[in-house]
Amino acid sequence: MRTVACPSQVVDPWLAHTVRIVSITDEVEGVATYHLEFADADTADSYSFLPGQFNMLYLPGVGEAAISISSDPSAQGTLDHTVRIAGNVTGELARTDVGSTFGLRGPFGSSWPIDDCAGGDVVIVTGGIGLAPLRPAIYEFLNRKSEFGHITLLYGARNPFGMLYTSEYDDWQLRGLNVNTTVDRSSQAWQGNVGVVTQLLDRMPVPDPKKTSVLCCGPEVMMWYTARSALGRRIPKDRIWVSLERNMNCAIGLCGHCQFGPTFVCKDGPVIRYDRVASLLKVEGF
Amino acid sequence: MLHSSSPEVDAFGSRDADFPHLVQTEADITETPMLIDLTDQIGDLQFTSTLPEEVRQALAGIASQRTIASGQFLCREGESCSELFLIASGHVGLDMFVPGRGQVRVMTLGPGDVLAWSALVGNQGATATGVALEETEVIAFPDDALLQLCQTNHDVGYPLMRELAKAISHRLVASRLQLLDLFYEGSH
Numbered sequence: 001m002r003t004v005a006c007p008s009q010v011v012d013p014w015l016a017h018t019v020r021i022v023s024i025t026d027e028v029e030g031v032a033t034y035h036l037e038f039a040d041a042d043t044a045d046s047y048s049f050l051p052g053q054f055n056m057l058y059l060p061g062v063g064e065a066a067i068s069i070s071s072d073p074s075a076q077g078t079l080d081h082t083v084r085i086a087g088n089v090t091g092e093l094a095r096t097d098v099g100s101t102f103g104l105r106g107p108f109g110s111s112w113p114i115d116d117c118a119g120g121d122v123v124i125v126t127g128g129i130g131l132a133p134l135r136p137a138i139y140e141f142l143n144r145k146s147e148f149g150h151i152t153l154l155y156g157a158r159n160p161f162g163m164l165y166t167s168e169y170d171d172w173q174l175r176g177l178n179v180n181t182t183v184d185r186s187s188q189a190w191q192g193n194v195g196v197v198t199q200l201l202d203r204m205p206v207p208d209p210k211k212t213s214v215l216c217c218g219p220e221v222m223m224w225y226t227a228r229s230a231l232g233r234r235i236p237k238d239r240i241w242v243s244l245e246r247n248m249n250c251a252i253g254l255c256g257h258c259q260f261g262p263t264f265v266c267k268d269g270p271v272i273r274y275d276r277v278a279s280l281l282k283v284e285g286f
Numbered sequence: 287m288l289h290s291s292s293p294e295v296d297a298f299g300s301r302d303a304d305f306p307h308l309v310q311t312e313a314d315i316t317e318t319p320m321l322i323d324l325t326d327q328i329g330d331l332q333f334t335s336t337l338p339e340e341v342r343q344a345l346a347g348i349a350s351q352r353t354i355a356s357g358q359f360l361c362r363e364g365e366s367c368s369e370l371f372l373i374a375s376g377h378v379g380l381d382m383f384v385p386g387r388g389q390v391r392v393m394t395l396g397p398g399d400v401l402a403w404s405a406l407v408g409n410q411g412a413t414a415t416g417v418a419l420e421e422t423e424v425i426a427f428p429d430d431a432l433l434q435l436c437q438t439n440h441d442v443g444y445p446l447m448r449e450l451a452k453a454i455s456h457r458l459v460a461s462r463l464q465l466l467d468l469f470y471e472g473s474h
């Protein structure tokens with residue numbers, strides 16, 4: 001796999017490639033990361049993705065689900081997807097074992113604006129499984145650390161047992177990521193922050209708001225309040241990006257499942273600049 | 287008034303339900319001499335940063351700066367607290383006592399946050415226990431002097447109470463978001 005400078009294009013968006021599960025990492029209850037490899041060597045060589053993009057995982061006889069890619073876009077290893085059991089496809093995936101094969105279409109969608117963040121500070125605000133689509137961006141920022149100012153991760157979880165990728169935080173920290181975590185509900189043993197993740201944004205220093213970028217993924221209510229906090233810290237609307245992961249089907253802007261007005265989340269998103277999507281957030285029934 | 291933790295209490299305030307021994311450890315509390323002008327420090331804190339210079343000066347006139355050692359209490363649930371605190375650095379845990387569960391941490395406060403406002407809004411006792419989670423710098427305002435300042439000088443009182451209302455409303459939204467339990471089903 002390699003990183004490309006422009007959004008990855010799928011040659012035939014309907015073509016499903018066969019992938020094999022190399023290993024499975026249990027992350028937290030109901031969430032696991034599937035480390036995949038392509039069955040076909042040519043596909044493995046030519047496949048590339050950008051941080052924030054997703055694949056459609058296709059389980060024959062069950063269906064398809066959109067799942068973000070959670071691995072390092074520039075690493076040679078496996079193609080990782082961190083999946084929470086939600087329904088049919090993800091439930092069935094949870095019953096498969098290492099060595100099993102299934103179909104994968106992609107990559108699809110827009111990516112995090114890594115290049116646009118260069119020269120300034122970056123704040124990544126996320127919660128729960130929302131860290132999965134941001135992990136490739138974290139790797140990319142750290143791989144290109146000298147291009148950015150301070151890079152901060154603000155990560156909220158339901159409780160101390162709901163945090164993803166905890167074994168990587170020390171390494172991220174060593175490589176220059178300022179990792180700040182918080183939980184909604186504490187336990188006796190938890191000695192870190194308690195409270196919603198937006199409070200961390202409210203109180204962190206933002207020395208140069210005009211050059212600060214915010215990348216956010218999580219439940220929409222959380223993203224809405226994160227944007228409000230960011231605006232309150234004088235970070236401009238056009239430097240805030242969110243990942244909208246509404247229900248979708250075809251992934252190529254044809255079926256209209258994820259359409260809202262002129263916006264197709266699958267095609268124009270999932271990563272969208274806040275000022276272009278503010279009216280979509282918190283819209284009921286969409 | 288500051289309270290110290292009993293010796294068996296750990297730095298983060300995990301402790302028994304009641305507070306039998308309130309031992310004030312002077313060594314743990316450092317008070318900066320009143321001669322220092324705190325106007326600039328007050329201006330640096332988010333809570334007070336938007337207040338006009340004259341208001342900050344008036345507030346500085348009754349403020350003192352403190353260093354609170356880790357494990358030290360700033361206020362205790364149910365007890366009256368005679369000062370309002372602005373956190374300049376460090377973190378403070380807000381704990382509530384739940385029968386059968388002991389002290390439960392409901393929120394952590396950090397730089398720029400305001401703490402122990404109960405007396406200022408007319409409540410008799412603090413609604414939570416505040417414990418320093420590390421060495422913490424605060425700016426303290428005695429409630430009686432602060433209330434008097436607000437009552438006699440509305441040019442100070444109105445903007446200050448407005449900021450306080452804003453901070454309380456922020457805290458309310460944060461508590462609502464916690465209540466929503468957003469991450470229960472994951473983010474998708």
Ligand SMILES: Cc1cc2nc3c(=O)[nH]c(=O)nc-3n(C[C@H](O)[C@H](O)[C@H](O)COP(=O)(O)OP(=O)(O)OC[C@H]3O[C@@H](n4cnc5c(N)ncnc54)[C@H](O)[C@@H]3O)c2cc1C
Nearest residue numbers: 065066067068082083084086087088089090245246247474
């Ligand atoms: C761009 C994108 C990226 C995603 N990345 C990930 C990821 O990295 N990891 C992960 O675990 N999930 C991710 N999801 C969510 C995942 O696609 C859905 O949970 C999907 O429905 C799972 O399929 P399923 O067949 O298991 O569940 P289904 O049987 O389709 O549905 C389960 C339940 O969830 C509801 N639902 C379905 N999709 C959504 C949605 N998007 N938002 C809210 N409710 C929904 C359904 O109405 C149903 O009630 C992503 C979604 C999108 C659009």
